[in-house]
Amino acid sequence: MTVNTQPVAERPDPRAYGLPVVEQDQIPDELRSLVDGVRNLVDAVANTEADSATLAEADAAVRALNDKLNSARREVGTMIRRTMGDGSDELGTITNIVAGTTNPAAPPLDLEHVEGGVHGTVTLNTTFQGPPGLVHGGWIAALLDQAVGSASAVETSPGMTAKLEVNYRHPTPLFTPLEISAQVRSTERRKVYVTGRIRAHGKVTAEAEALMIRIPMDEG
DSSP: OOOOOSOOSOOOOGGGGTOOEEEGGGSOHHHHHHHHHHHHHHHHHHHOOOOHHHHHHHHHHHHHHHHHHTTSOOOTTOEEEEEOTTSOEEEEETTOTTTOTTOTTSOOOEEEEETTEEEEEEOOOGGGBSSTTBBOHHHHHHHHHHHHHHHHHHHTOOEEEEEEEEEEOSOOBSSSOEEEEEEEEEEETTEEEEEEEEEETTEEEEEEEEEEEEOOTTOO
């Protein structure tokens, strides 16, 4: 196998594919606050035992807000360019279900570029629950998929997941800071081999082996 661990310097511009790009600093503080509020609202709705009158009042308020916010919607596929702590850039869809800046359904995951890959932390509430008190296995896989994809993108160039194998080592708890990390192991032409893991209290609860396929520069 021919291995090339050098990053790809040139990156595709999503605008060449007809996709709008929003810069991180263009997201209004009011929208960021609204995202946090709705994220908390989802958890409140999932766990509420409020009386019928309160539920009806809340339902009417939410329906009115839906009508107001849907009056102006972004184009499907809108991308966001995020500047990481070390100055490197990361591109992703703005409504990404795992790390979308404007998506309240996404957990508050913030990955940063580190040597060889990415690292970040996230704490999950009952919105992400599977077994009692534990994170749903599907969300564990989703977090690892996001991490290996981000590592591949910042170390080489954007690509798609071709294979993701997850090994669930131990139960992953809710309400606990989880360390999410991923590192590029090697590359072979368009193939990028990445490993990822989740830790709780320093113990690995899940790990992944992934194969990413870089998007060819001449496609679009």
